[in-house]
Amino acid sequence: MMAVDVAGDSERQLGTLQSGILYGVSVGPGDPELIAIKGVRILQQADVVAYPSGRDGEPGLAERIVAPWLQPKQIRLPLYFSFARVPDIQQQAWTAASDCVWEHLKSGRSVAFACEGDAGFYGTFAYLSQTLRLRYPEARIEVVPGVISPIAAAAALGIPLVARDRKLAVLPALYAVGELEQALDWADAVVLLKVSSSYVQVWDILQSRDLLASSWVVVRATQPGQEILADLRDRRDLKLPYFSLLVVQTRSPIGLHTSQ
């Protein structure tokens, strides 16, 4: 418990001990090497390292990415976040987690929370940090940004996601068909996150617009078992895992001699 030693008993008795900082450390989409240098430094300097607890006794993705960087003296704090889709139950879990984090912060210990992908891009960290802010407005919070899955997927595909004057739209899993149509009308590159549950509907729309040949599914981008499915014209029947995203280029693939 480094920070307590550093702060010293006399400081605490005088009531001048400053609370620790909660860091949202973005660990990237899966490849352990995609964490930023800054993320590693913050993780190694933190008194407490938190992460979402795994399921079925297995460590979670964020925990696996950060584990090799940690020291034995650091406190490890798995936080339980309900997977139930019941708002009240989820909120109870976030409240318990933020209270637990606050206990460390108010004792002067810094807490680094490891978050898959980027902490501000559909990340679990938003729930933790906002619950903490509501309950303890004096909490100090900082974010170390990271690599997001659409960017990792484009790198895996070997295509620029966007260039020049092209426009990008990103939709999470819960989109309505109308929202997808609008995105395809408007943007030059469209990324659909967690596409598995709506894949067939999406496929039908892409077919009606003749976009299947310029669409790609990336499964588990940069994780073990990464798969790339190119040219979706004959692939209406795909059974996709949860970590699947779809990239659509609505204009001709970016070239150097096309008129844009």
Add this chain to the structure above:
Amino acid sequence: MMAVDVAGDSERQLGTLQSGILYGVSVGPGDPELIAIKGVRILQQADVVAYPSGRDGEPGLAERIVAPWLQPKQIRLPLYFSFARVPDIQQQAWTAASDCVWEHLKSGRSVAFACEGDAGFYGTFAYLSQTLRLRYPEARIEVVPGVISPIAAAAALGIPLVARDRKLAVLPALYAVGELEQALDWADAVVLLKVSSSYVQVWDILQSRDLLASSWVVVRATQPGQEILADLRDRRDLKLPYFSLLVVQTRSPIGLHTSQ
């Protein structure tokens, strides 16, 4: 010139030497610590490290980020890319650069090109890699993804860029007003890159939609001299530098107890 030693003269005489790989290494938005561990490894293993040459004798941003990681034995290759907005002149520069890179690759040397931000997100690397591919289809190219400026800006602002079911739109500098209106209709978070040239027009549109209080300008995100301008209601007269982006939340800021 490590790779030449490794390959050996006999292999080259037999014509079996494999060409080197061109890596697009994304170095992030400016903070040197935001490069990924993988990017550092690739940079340190490469025989040749390339980057856009600086202006006025000063090193460029990408060069400054990677310089501390390089070894004296590595070949440094500044590549000149014209800043003229004349397509033919730009293309000549990309052609010369890709030919220069190919000379190294075909001799078996790996080349790591350091690219600001992410190589596939409005990055200079797209031009280099596509010119190379057109001229030398056998070239092997890989990308190490990185942190993009909208994600870095949101981290600096301390807000999640997107969460839950929210949708994201990103527009580069050259948008038309109509495209911006559509983006504001459709998305929950809109990011305008390089907003300086169109700032007054954008401000007028945001005012007409009552969105100025939930808009932020981030200047030089994560770079020295980073500035954050919050609540733009009284700020129609801003003179912004080139590296300025604007983040708009079109719905109420993300909260935990709103009905979404």
